Amino acid sequence: xxxxxxxxxxxxxxxxxxxxxxxxxxxxxxxxxxxxxxxxxxxxxxxxxxxxxxxxxxxxxxxxxxxxxxxxxxxxxxxxxxxxxxxxxxxxxxxxxxxxxxxxxxxxxxxxxxxxxxxxxxxxxxxxxxxxxxxxxxxxxxxxxxxxxxxxxxxxxxxxxxxxxxxxxxxxxxxxxxxxxxxxxxxxxxxxxxxxxxxxxxxxxxxxxxxxxxxxxxxxxxxxxxxxxxxxxxxxxxxxxxxxxxxxxxxxxxxxxxxxxxxxxxxxxxxxxxxxxxxxxxxxxxxxxxx
Numbered sequence: 001x002x003x004x005x006x007x008x009x010x011x012x013x014x015x016x017x018x019x020x021x022x023x024x025x026x027x028x029x030x031x032x033x034x035x036x037x038x039x040x041x042x043x044x045x046x047x048x049x050x051x052x053x054x055x056x057x058x059x060x061x062x063x064x065x066x067x068x069x070x071x072x073x074x075x076x077x078x079x080x081x082x083x084x085x086x087x088x089x090x091x092x093x094x095x096x097x098x099x100x101x102x103x104x105x106x107x108x109x110x111x112x113x114x115x116x117x118x119x120x121x122x123x124x125x126x127x128x129x130x131x132x133x134x135x136x137x138x139x140x141x142x143x144x145x146x147x148x149x150x151x152x153x154x155x156x157x158x159x160x161x162x163x164x165x166x167x168x169x170x171x172x173x174x175x176x177x178x179x180x181x182x183x184x185x186x187x188x189x190x191x192x193x194x195x196x197x198x199x200x201x202x203x204x205x206x207x208x209x210x211x212x213x214x215x216x217x218x219x220x221x222x223x224x225x226x227x228x229x230x231x232x233x234x235x236x237x238x239x240x241x242x243x244x245x246x247x248x249x250x251x252x253x254x255x256x257x258x259x260x261x262x263x264x265x266x267x268x269x270x271x272x273x274x275x276x277x278x279x280x281x282x283x284x285x286x287x288x289x290x291x
Contacts, residue, residue: 005115007059007108008052008086015051015123016088016096020218021180023116024131025084027104028171032194032203034133037227038210039101045223046097048089052119056082059105059112086119091221098123104172112172113179120185128180128187129214130173133206136193139255140238144209149174149189151181159190159213190214197251198238204231 004010024030024039060082068080084102091097098120105112120128130149138145148159177187190213192206208231211224242248 005111005118006055007111007115008054008119010052011050013049013051013088016090016098017094018124018126019088019096019098020214020220021098021100021116021120021123021125021128021185022131022214023100023128023173023176025100025102025104025172028173029132029134031133031135031196031199032192032201032206034192034194034203034206034210035131037202037204037207038131038214039099041207041211041224041227042097042099042222043087043101044226046089046091046099048087048097048099050085051088051098051123052086054084054086054102054112054115056084056103056105059084059108060103061106064106065103086116088123092223093221095218095220096123097220098125100176109172109175110179113175116176117179117183117185120180121183125180125185127218128177128185129217130177130187130189131210131214132171132173132189133192133194133199133203133210135196135199137255137258138193138195139252139259140195140198140203140205140235141252141256142259144206145193146209146213147191147193149177149191151177151187155186155188155217158217159188188217190217195255197248202234204228204234207231 022039022042024035026036030036065082067082070077070080082103084100084105087099087101089097089099100116134147146159148156148161150156150159150161173189177189180187190210192209194203194206204227208224208227211222211227214220215222242252
């Protein structure tokens with residue numbers, strides 16, 4: 001009999017049928033808050049309950065991710081500790097979904113990913129899907145495209161990917177993807193290509209693209225109309241800012257032209273509007289330095 005990992009405790013919540021596992025952990029690259037906002041919308045759309053709670057004392061640097069102190073009339077009224085939780089629920093049609101959310105662990109990544117795989121196997125997870133966003137040479141006036149990091153070519157082709165070899169720093173999501181794949185659980189990371197000039201601000205259109213990608217891959221029914229309305233409002237605000245600068249208007253025009261030219265020719269995969277690997281890596285480094 002396999003001994004459960006000491007990193008988590010089960011709550012006793014019953015497991016849904018063959019769920020999809022969605023992962024979005026805070027702390028790594030998430031341009032436009034694409035992944036975090038998509039996960040928050042998922043929690044709002046799905047009635048869920050905690051299935052497993054991780055012991056963050058062994059996973060987080062408490063000085064880097066300090067707990068919150070609640071003070072009432074000068075009295076210490078308690079400490080709220082950061083939590084990493086695996087929650088479960090179902091969509092409107094009864095399809096199972098599991099959601100792993102919270103801060104990205106600072107330590108014990110391999111043990112943590114092994115624990116996630118252990119829970120996924122117990123839940124009979126049918127697919128692991130990760131959320132995230134990266135800054136890209138794309139205009140905000142065009143639909144947000146996704147890029148995949150997947151366990152196999154079939155999944156990658158369903159979403160589209162950046163062609164050729166690329167090396168970038170990895171987050172815990174990539175480690176979980178790899179661990180799930182080795183355990184026989186299909187996995188795919190969905191990465192929204194966020195216009196680089198709005199990467200540091202919320203960009204709901206990227207989150208909508210992630211939820212739409214999740215629905216397309218899995219058949220889950222997710223209500224995202226509120227987020228879509230927020231996306232329309234955000235685009236309008238960006239339009240106003242861009243209109244104040246002729247230099248910014250020219251930048252957007254050039255990006256639009258680049259996208260339109262690429263979309264005007266036949267493409268084998270969803271590589272439209274994607275800069276080279278070197279350009280993406282350089283943009284990523286600049287973004288991370290800014291963070």
